[in-house]
Amino acid sequence: MKDYFREVENIGNELKKNFDEIPEILLVLGSGLGFIADILKDKITVPYKSLRGFPTSTVSGHEGLLIKGSLNNRNVLLMKGRFHYYEGYSMQEIALPYRAIFYSGVKKMIVTNAAGGINKSFNKGDIMLITDHINLMGDSPLIGKNCDRLGPRFPDMTYAYSKRLQKIAEQCARRLKIKLRKGVYVAMHGPSYETPAEIRFLRIIGADAVGMSTVPEVIVANHMGVEVLGFSAITNMAAGIEKVRLSHSDINEVAEKIKDRFYALITEVLTKI
Numbered sequence: 001m002k003d004y005f006r007e008v009e010n011i012g013n014e015l016k017k018n019f020d021e022i023p024e025i026l027l028v029l030g031s032g033l034g035f036i037a038d039i040l041k042d043k044i045t046v047p048y049k050s051l052r053g054f055p056t057s058t059v060s061g062h063e064g065l066l067i068k069g070s071l072n073n074r075n076v077l078l079m080k081g082r083f084h085y086y087e088g089y090s091m092q093e094i095a096l097p098y099r100a101i102f103y104s105g106v107k108k109m110i111v112t113n114a115a116g117g118i119n120k121s122f123n124k125g126d127i128m129l130i131t132d133h134i135n136l137m138g139d140s141p142l143i144g145k146n147c148d149r150l151g152p153r154f155p156d157m158t159y160a161y162s163k164r165l166q167k168i169a170e171q172c173a174r175r176l177k178i179k180l181r182k183g184v185y186v187a188m189h190g191p192s193y194e195t196p197a198e199i200r201f202l203r204i205i206g207a208d209a210v211g212m213s214t215v216p217e218v219i220v221a222n223h224m225g226v227e228v229l230g231f232s233a234i235t236n237m238a239a240g241i242e243k244v245r246l247s248h249s250d251i252n253e254v255a256e257k258i259k260d261r262f263y264a265l266i267t268e269v270l271t272k273i
């Protein structure tokens with residue numbers, strides 16, 4: 001563990017060297033939004049594989065990249081390639097890049113993901129502002145010895161998703177005439193989608209949308225005092241709500257359709273936070 005935290009600090013210091021000035025904002029983009037990496041201006045790109053200790057991304061064979069650039073005249077750090085628990089990474093491995101990035105000086109994180117709609121008033125194609133989460137992954141990146149230099153042993157999660165940033169996001173959505181749903185995101189470890197019985201259970205316990213990501217990085221952000229704003233793209237209604245089977249390709253197709261609206265919202269939010 002001691003070496004792990006030394007690694008966090010080493011990578012954090014390396015990031016400071018690589019990027020010169022560290023942007024205030026980290027963007028973590030889910031399905032369909034990877035294109036934003038291509039439109040950043042004045043880019044500095046650092047492959048994960050050049051950062052010792054960074055896991056390397058396995059999703060769709062894409063190379064993991066950490067990119068600094070300007071989006072809508074706002075400097076951001078962007079993670080292209082995300083690590084999921086279902087890929088077999090430990091929570092510590094998933095957490096390391098975020099810990100290093102936050103250690104280097106990032107103060108705010110915008111996370112997006114694809115999720116299944118549990119709330120029956122939602123529709124496929126909606127965007128949901130995440131107001132809170134339920135961690136049903138059965139694990140946490142904070143398990144194990146705590147590094148007091150990074151954050152407290154028992155971090156508060158009352159405002160895991162910043163109320164201030166949520167208010168700004170709602171104002172931006174209103175201005176852009178984008179209908180924004182609000183709700184609780186529940187994280188399952190996956191990789192199978194849920195059963196209809198699990199979805200009924202998740203609705204009873206208060207979840208509005210379900211996915212397989214986001215919660216580990218949000219826990220780490222809260223541990224280190226980083227403000228979080230989160231959005232889910234409702235790419236499908238969760239299992240059993242519509243009498244259809246779920247498929248990754250259908251979900252990706254809907255993510256593609258949401259992406260322009262999502263992009264507009266994120267770039268607007270960026271200028272206001």
Ligand code: HPA
Binds near residue numbers: 115117193210212236
């Ligand atoms: N369940 C879990 N993860 C998901 C879903 C879902 O229905 N849709 C997109 N990601």
